[in-house]
Amino acid sequence: MTNQNKIKLNWLTVIILIIFWGVCASFYPYLPDQVPTHWNIKGEVDNYSHKSVAAFILPLLPLGIYLLMTFIPKIDPKKENYLKFASSYEKIRLATVALMVVLNLFTLLVGLGYDINISLMVRIAIPLLIIVIGNYMGKVRYNYTLGFRLPWTLASEEVWNKTHRLGGKLMVAGGLVALLGVFTPPSMGFALVMVGILLPIVVTTVYSFLSYQKLRVDE
Structure with missing residues (x-):
């Protein structure tokens, strides 16, 4: 994988996060004070959080994953080996961040009243x-x-x-x-x-x- 392609994948992940945070901010005024944030194994809501938590605290998780996976290769004792699977690493990071973004968005949509x-x-x-x-x-x-x-x-x-x-x-x-x-x-x-x-x-x-x-x- 060329360095240019690595940069493109990284920017794609960053863009997803920027759009995600923009959506969270735009949803915030329309959310009820209490938003469902946890479901039990039967799919029933068993915990609620203030809308500020749903819109701005929980979304820190995908951002945290991105930052962690960006920082770790720089301090890993075998950091030179990351170059050997750079393409795979970038795609794994993108997929992991995307998953967390999607699940967070579904949570917000439920808070807005959508039946999901x-x-x-x-x-x-x-x-x-x-x-x-x-x-x-x-x-x-x-x-x-x-x-x-x-x-x-x-x-x-x-x-x-x-x-x-x-x-x-x-x-x-x-x-x-x-x-x-x-x-x-x-x-x-x-x-x-x-x-x-x-x-x-x-x-x-x-x-x-x-x-x-x-x-x-x-x-």
Whole structure:
């Protein structure tokens, strides 16, 4: 990926954030004093916050994620390796920020009175993010921040690469399983999301351990 393309992706993320904050500010005068900000596993509202929190505090999360993911590569002891997967990193950051922006906007729209099934939106958004990240996880190179940071991957770059190639594929498969939750009741849907998240982590962790043990035997 050329430096120019990296800059374009970064600016796209920045533009999304600027538009997002502009929308939040424009919505603020029309929001009721109390806005739904949390839903239980059944999709029922179980917490309200003042409109200033919904319009200006909660939106700090996507901005915080952007700033954190911008700063981390600069202090990571393996920061030179980020250049090897710069394209994947930029796309993962963009997808993560976009997800948080979309969920925040849905929250504000509910506050404005629109009938939006937040539970369904979450069951769609999270699996899609898992699939996107999984698609690029196999390209993530050895670092101390992003990826499957396990004792065995951090101890061997070879194990790191093998683990991330498998883990990325399992994340995509897990995301597809989680998407099945769209067609089920909310409680079952969230159960499928958890399976889609946790199963790839468990299998990848075991694979990483076994790969490291095999590498030690071969040596």
